[in-house]
Amino acid sequence: MSAAPGIAIGDRLARAPRTPLESYRDDGPLAxxxxxxxxxxxxxxxxxxxxxxxxxxxxxxxxxxxxASNGTVAAAIxxxxxxxxxxxxxxxxxxxxxxxPGAVRVGEYGSLIWIGANVGESSSAGAFAxxxxxxxxHYDLVYRxxxxxxPPAALLDVVLGGWDGRLVFVTLLLVxxxxxxxxxxxxxxxxxxxxxxCVASWARHSxxxxxxxxxxxxxxx
Amino acid sequence: MATELQSPPQRRxxxxxxxxxxxxxxxxxxxxxxxxxAAALPWDGGTLLERLLQQMAELGLEDVHxxxxxxxxxxxxxxxxxxxxxxxxxxxxxxxxxxIADLADxxxxxxxxxxxxxxxxxxxxxxxxxxxxxxxxxxxxGIAAGGTFGMRGRLxxxxxxxxxSAYHSVxxxxxxxxxxxxxxxxxxxxxAEAAAELRDLTADGIPEHWQKELQHKTEQWRMAxxxxxxxxxxxxxRDALEAAGRGRDELPPMEPEAYARRKxxxxxSLPPDDEAExxxxxxxxxxxxxxxxxxxxxxxxxxxxxxxxRRFFYARPLSRAAAAEVAASMAEHDEERVRLNSxxxxxxxxxxxxxxxxxxxYVARWAARIGLSPNQVTVIxxxxxxxxxxxxxxxxxxxxxxxxxxLYLSFVFDxxxxxxxxxxxxxxxxxxxxxxxxxxxxxxxxxxxxxxxxSSSEVWILAGAMLTLQTVRHSFDFSYGATDRQxxxxxxxxxxxxxxxxxxxxxxxxxxxxxxxNLGLLDRAASAAELREAEDDESNGKETERAxxxxxxxxxxxxxxxxxxxxxLIWLKKMAAFPIGERFAVICVTAALFTPxxxxxxxxxxxxxxxxxxxxGRTLRTLxxxxxxxx
Numbered sequence: 001m002s003a004a005p006g007i008a009i010g011d012r013l014a015r016a017p018r019t020p021l022e023s024y025r026d027d028g029p030l031a032x033x034x035x036x037x038x039x040x041x042x043x044x045x046x047x048x049x050x051x052x053x054x055x056x057x058x059x060x061x062x063x064x065x066x067x068a069s070n071g072t073v074a075a076a077i078x079x080x081x082x083x084x085x086x087x088x089x090x091x092x093x094x095x096x097x098x099x100x101p102g103a104v105r106v107g108e109y110g111s112l113i114w115i116g117a118n119v120g121e122s123s124s125a126g127a128f129a130x131x132x133x134x135x136x137x138h139y140d141l142v143y144r145x146x147x148x149x150x151p152p153a154a155l156l157d158v159v160l161g162g163w164d165g166r167l168v169f170v171t172l173l174l175v176x177x178x179x180x181x182x183x184x185x186x187x188x189x190x191x192x193x194x195x196x197x198c199v200a201s202w203a204r205h206s207x208x209x210x211x212x213x214x215x216x217x218x219x220x221x
Numbered sequence: 222m223a224t225e226l227q228s229p230p231q232r233r234x235x236x237x238x239x240x241x242x243x244x245x246x247x248x249x250x251x252x253x254x255x256x257x258x259a260a261a262l263p264w265d266g267g268t269l270l271e272r273l274l275q276q277m278a279e280l281g282l283e284d285v286h287x288x289x290x291x292x293x294x295x296x297x298x299x300x301x302x303x304x305x306x307x308x309x310x311x312x313x314x315x316x317x318x319x320x321i322a323d324l325a326d327x328x329x330x331x332x333x334x335x336x337x338x339x340x341x342x343x344x345x346x347x348x349x350x351x352x353x354x355x356x357x358x359x360x361x362x363g364i365a366a367g368g369t370f371g372m373r374g375r376l377x378x379x380x381x382x383x384x385x386s387a388y389h390s391v392x393x394x395x396x397x398x399x400x401x402x403x404x405x406x407x408x409x410x411x412x413a414e415a416a417a418e419l420r421d422l423t424a425d426g427i428p429e430h431w432q433k434e435l436q437h438k439t440e441q442w443r444m445a446x447x448x449x450x451x452x453x454x455x456x457x458x459r460d461a462l463e464a465a466g467r468g469r470d471e472l473p474p475m476e477p478e479a480y481a482r483r484k485x486x487x488x489x490s491l492p493p494d495d496e497a498e499x500x501x502x503x504x505x506x507x508x509x510x511x512x513x514x515x516x517x518x519x520x521x522x523x524x525x526x527x528x529x530x531r532r533f534f535y536a537r538p539l540s541r542a543a544a545a546e547v548a549a550s551m552a553e554h555d556e557e558r559v560r561l562n563s564x565x566x567x568x569x570x571x572x573x574x575x576x577x578x579x580x581x582x583y584v585a586r587w588a589a590r591i592g593l594s595p596n597q598v599t600v601i602x603x604x605x606x607x608x609x610x611x612x613x614x615x616x617x618x619x620x621x622x623x624x625x626x627x628l629y630l631s632f633v634f635d636x637x638x639x640x641x642x643x644x645x646x647x648x649x650x651x652x653x654x655x656x657x658x659x660x661x662x663x664x665x666x667x668x669x670x671x672x673x674x675x676s677s678s679e680v681w682i683l684a685g686a687m688l689t690l691q692t693v694r695h696s697f698d699f700s701y702g703a704t705d706r707q708x709x710x711x712x713x714x715x716x717x718x719x720x721x722x723x724x725x726x727x728x729x730x731x732x733x734x735x736x737x738x739n740l741g742l743l744d745r746a747a748s749a750a751e752l753r754e755a756e757d758d759e760s761n762g763k764e765t766e767r768a769x770x771x772x773x774x775x776x777x778x779x780x781x782x783x784x785x786x787x788x789x790l791i792w793l794k795k796m797a798a799f800p801i802g803e804r805f806a807v808i809c810v811t812a813a814l815f816t817p818x819x820x821x822x823x824x825x826x827x828x829x830x831x832x833x834x835x836x837x838g839r840t841l842r843t844l845x846x847x848x849x850x851x852x
Contacts, residue, residue, distance in 0.1 A: 020703035024696065095843045098704040102696040109689040117682050124681035128672060131685055132665050135692045139661050147654040196432045202651060 021092040023141055023151050024101035028162015031085035039089020046087035047096045050103045053083025057107055073115060074171050080107045081164050105138065108163040115170060128184030133191045134166075140198060143187045143194040148205055156197060160190065236351040237645040238280065240405030243330030245282045246321060247273055247306075249289040249297055249337035250314075251505035253724060254497065254508075254540035258293035259505070262544040269544070270297060270337050273302040277333075279343060280350060287337060288317050288510075317510045318420035325404075325413035331357075332412060334511050336400035338537060340547055344560045345533035349403050351646040356405035358526030359384075359398050359515060362535065367397020369445045370502040372512040374398050374527075375722075376710045379524035380701065383722040386513040387438065387465050387506035388431035390721050396527065399535050408523050415517030415717070419510075422718055434720040439503050445497050447488025451480070454487070460524075501539045520717040524710070531563035561586055564644035571792045573636060573802035581633050586641040596652045597644040599659055602634035606663030613670030613812060620674065625813035628667055632805045635660060649672035660801065664691070667808055671817035685819035691804075692827045694835070701839050710844075774845040799831035 027035070042049065060068070060076035068076075069077045084104055092100060109131045116127025137160065161169060173182040249260035249270055260270035270287070277285050285306035285790045289297055294310050301308050309320040325332065341360070349360045359381060361374065367445040373394035376382040384398060385391045404412045422428070427435075475483070491499070520526055534554050538544040564585060588598055605627055612624035638656055642648050665688055672684040695707060715722060784790050796803055807827065811820040 019707070024700055024703070041698055095846070096840075098700040098839070098843075099697065101700050102693045105693050105696050106689065109685070109692065111686040113682060113689070116685070117678070121678045124678045124685070125672065128669065128681050128685045128688065131692075132669065135661070135665060135688060136658070138692060138696065139658060142695075143654050143657045147657075173560055202654075205651075208804045 003027035004167065005201075007169070017090060020142075020145065022088075022096055022099060023105050023145065024138070025088060026101075026141060026160075026163050027088045027157070028160070028165035030081065030168065031088045031160055031162055031164040034085030034164075035081065035087070035089025037089075038086045040185075041084065044090065044092070044095070044217070045094040046090035046092055046100055047094070047103065049087035049090065049109075050084045050100055053080040053087075054103055054107050056080065057111065061110065061114050066114075068114070068118050070175050073118060073174065077111050077167050077171050081167055085164055104163055108167060109134070109168055112170060115174055115179070119174065121180075123183060126180040129187040130170075130183050133187045133194065136191070137194055140194065144198070144201070148201065152201065153197060154207070159193065166201065203216060236280065236347050237648075238282075238350045239353045239648070240331045240350075240356050240403060240407075242282070242333055242350055242403060242405070244284045244285065244328055244332050245277045246324065246332060246334045247277075247285065247287045247337035248317065248334065248509075248511055248819055248849050249287055249293060250311075250317065250508040250510070251336070251338055251539060252293075252501070252508075253338075253735070254501060256287065257296055259537075259539050260289075260799055261293070261296045262538060263339065264543060264544060266341070267536075268300060269340060271300045271304075273335065273337055273339070274300065274306060276307075276343050276346060278339075280346060282333070284328075284330075284424065285531060286320075288320060289337075290508075302303065314443060314508060314510050314680075315420055315423045318416050318423065318513070321510070321514070322413050322416035322420055325409055325416060326347075328409060329406060331406040331409060332402075332404040334402040334404070334514060336511055336537065338536065338539070339400050340536045340538065340551065341399070341401065341530075342533040342535075342556050344556060344563065345528075345530050345535065346401065347646050348531070348533070348563075348643075349401060349528035351648065352528060353648045353650055355403065355526035355528050357408045357518070357523055358403050358528055360530060360535075361396045361398055361527045362530045364394055364397055366530075367399070370506075371397035371399070372509070372515075376527055378705055379527060380706070380709055380841040381519060381527055382709060382712070384512065384515045384519045384525075386516045387435045387509060388720055389512070389516045389717075390426065390434055390438070392722055398515060399530060400509075400537065402511055402515055404518070404519075408518070409519050411523050412514070412518060415514060415521055415523075418605035419513055419517050420526050427617065428718075431720055435503075435506065438506070438531075439499070442499060442502065443488045443491070444484065445485075446491055446499065447484045450491065450495075451484045454483075460780075498539075505539060517717050520714045522710075522714050527544065532559045533563060534559075554710070559645060564640040566639065566643075569636075570795045570798075570802045572806045573800070576806070577633050577802060578640075578693040581636045582640055582644075585632065585637045585644050588637060588641050589645050593641070595638045595645075595647055596649070596655060598634055598638040598641055599652065599655050602631045602638060603659045603663060604633060605665055606631035606659075606814075609663075610666040610670030613667060613817070614673035616674035616676065621817075622665075622813045623738070624670060625809040628663075628805060628812075629809050631663055632802070635663070661695075664801075664804065664808075667812075671808075671812060671820055675817040677818075680817050681820065683825065685825045687828065690832060691823060694828065697832075709841065741769050770847060774841040778838075778841055778845060797831060797834050799827050803827075 025031075057076050057080040060072060060079075064072055084107055087100065112127045112134075113124070113132050115124075116123040140152055160166070170183070170186070173179055173186075247260075247270065249258050251259045253259040253262055258270075260273075261268045262273050274285065281303075285304065286307050286309060287297065287301050288309045288311055291310055291312065294308065309317075311317045311320055321334070333346075345360060349358060359374070361376075361381075364373065367373070368711075371387045373391045374381050374396045375391050375393055376395055381396075384395075385393045386393070455472065459472050462471055463469050463625060532549060534556070536543075536547040536551075538547045561582050565574075565582055569578060583719065609624045609627035609631055612620045612627055614620070635656075638652075642652060668684045668688055672681050784794070804824065807823055808820055811823050
């Protein structure tokens with residue numbers, strides 16, 4: 001293999017997302033790798049790819065409910081990460097690309113709730129804690145770009161693992177029988193990292209001439 | 222309360238202008254009926270120009286320039302000198318543009334450009350100049366409120382994508398431009414280029430195709446006056462019927478042809494007052510470089526925001542009589558009251574409008590008096606919201622009830638912070654960020670409190686599902702908005718040399734010149750539309766809609782919009798989207814009366830419906846636009 005694809009993949013992993021939609025997806029290194037390696041080989045818009053992954057996951061959740069085996073959970077999540085990861089490499093320029101970040105969120109949060117339900121009682125609370133922290137991350141991605149003029153640090157994409165990395169990690173914790181304690185611990189660690197970075201960014205931020213727009217239609221139109 | 226409402230306005234500290242605006246240009250080139258400058262029309266012991274100069278001083282603008290004509294200089298000079306402003310005496314619009322281009326070339330700060338004969342509340346100017354949400358933008362209002370002679374524009378997602386001048390037209394106009402333009406420092410180079418371009422375009426006189434557009438515009442104004450006269454005539458006929466003891470509705474509706482014929486007759490035999498006004502407006506339009514500059518900016522692709530005048534006052538009198546009339550209606554207008562009322566967002570939902578904003582504005586004023594900052598109120602709101610979560614977490618009935626009350630209060634504070642920021646014009650980006658994040662936090666803290674209170678696995682799953690639903694819902698909102706804005710930004714603008722704003726407009730322009738027979742058809746359609754409007758008595762100089770063949774999604778969307786005309790239905794449509802006020806109301810009511818499980822089931826049902834409802838609308842709109850963003 002020549003060096004060129006390696007450099008391209010390296011670039012892809014390191015660089016900040018270019019468009020708002022790419023940023024809102026919150027892809028991690030794994031999804032970007034899948035997108036770069038496989039995404040360019042499938043000449044399909046990204047939404048169908050992500051929906052294939054999401055459909056598989058949701059069917060598994062509907063069929064198995066809260067009695068799924070760890071193997072089933074791992075397989076369903078792997079299926080979703082694979083397809084939604086590939087979709088990250090397709091250009092988000094078609095007319096339904098706006099549905100992608102939301103579709104990825106359904107898969108990510110849905111998986112975590114499912115894992116919590118499978119383990120039992122306080123794991124559901126742990127899953128809620130984790131997705132509440134992740135919700136902060138995902139609103140922060142939007143609001144920081146809007147009010148500060150730039151998205152959160154690109155390094156966070158790697159440190160937080162992206163939706164893909166976190167799903168794989170929590171699945172490993174499930175297999176390692178570390179839940180529910182690990183869910184609360186992970187939520188706590190992520191909260192500290194997120195809030196620290198956010199406060200630091202506002203402390204650094206000077207009130208420069210950033211042009212923003214008040215979007216009054218955020219609550220739907 | 223009643224006496225308090227009439228209390229005299231307090232002195233306010235000068236507001237912080239956004240966009241680094243440092244220079245004001247007042248354009249005093251329009252003539253009044255007496256042949257003098259309209260800017261010198263008498264106002265409250267002084268003149269219109271003096272009023273505006275005073276307002277510029279109150280806004281903290283020190284570098285003020287007045288552009289005027291040689292014949293007006295003598296009258297205006299004393300007031301200009303007193304205010305310490307610079308004067309630019311220019312022979313015509315081309316020279317105006319040259320002077321403004323030179324000013325912009327030599328400045329790094331931002332600009333405000335305004336017609337010097339406009340009567341506008343300071344609050345409205347602050348709304349445009351102090352809001353960080355608007356970098357470069359205009360003061361605007363609805364199409365009807367802009368009046369017959371107003372210059373029009375079209376907005377897309379709050380962005381001005383087309384504007385008109387004496388020589389430029391707008392297809393599908395949706396707003397009126399009120400003669401005040403703000404240019405943020407970052408756009409000053411584009412502003413200088415736009416002024417220079419327009420200067421060059423008009424250097425050898427107004428091009429012939431531009432003249433044609435002005436003639437067309439004047440003819441439209443004449444027809445609007447004719448239509449108003451016809452409406453008055455029919456109203457008189459109905460009054461006469463009523464006076465004769467018969468029903469007002471016994472007046473037979475007119476056939477479209479007869480309606481159009483009568484309107485044209487009246488339009489070409491206007492009373493002298495109307496003719497004089499038409500002549501004044503025609504001349505004023507030719508001198509109006511403010512809207513010309515606006516077109517120049519829009520056509521250069523500059524991002525132009527729109528600050529709605531809301532309930533503030535605006536008028537542009539061009540005669541002594543009109544100025545006196547404006548002064549009379551202004552005397553009944555309480556700017557302080559309007560300032561408070563206009564601090565309430567116009568886009569709020571049903572619950573917020575009728576159960577929160579009705580009194581939160583007084584809390585906002587109280588907060589302003591005791592000197593609370595919007596950010597402090599935001600933090601208070603989060604603290605109260607956290608207390609609500611803690612109360613829910615007790616799992617006791619008393620806790621649920623206390624939590625419901627606290628959550629309602631925290632939502633009120635949440636509305637207060639924004640209203641306080643708008644009322645006192647103390648905006649900050651960090652404040653806006655904090656407000657947005659804490660809004661979400663309060664809602665999710667309430668979920669967590671209810672989850673702890675119920676302490677059952679099932680409720681945690683329901684809480685997680687609702688959190689997911691709401692986050693996904695917002696994700697669609699953000700992403701759809703981002704895609705839409707990007708598509709708008711990438712739509713190419715025609716050059717300023719071209720009067721119509723798009724290819725369709727060009728074709729229409731051509732048909733006006735060459736395809737005479739087609740005019741009859743267009744006119745027939747227009748008169749049918751006018752007839753409908755005249756009969757339900759709410760028309761206001763709408764220009765003909767673009768006749769695009771409609772696809773199925775477009776037709777569905779159009780008929781869906783028509784439903785807005787049914788009173789009350791607009792509120793139902795807002796409620797269907799499950800806005801924040803309704804969500805908080807559901808949490809409060811169901812938590813106080815039932816169990817957390819019920820709360821989440823109601824939230825999920827309503828929220829699920831709302832997600833389906835808004836996504837269907839967006840899918841239809843996406844299909845209707847059929848767009849693909851260029852990479």
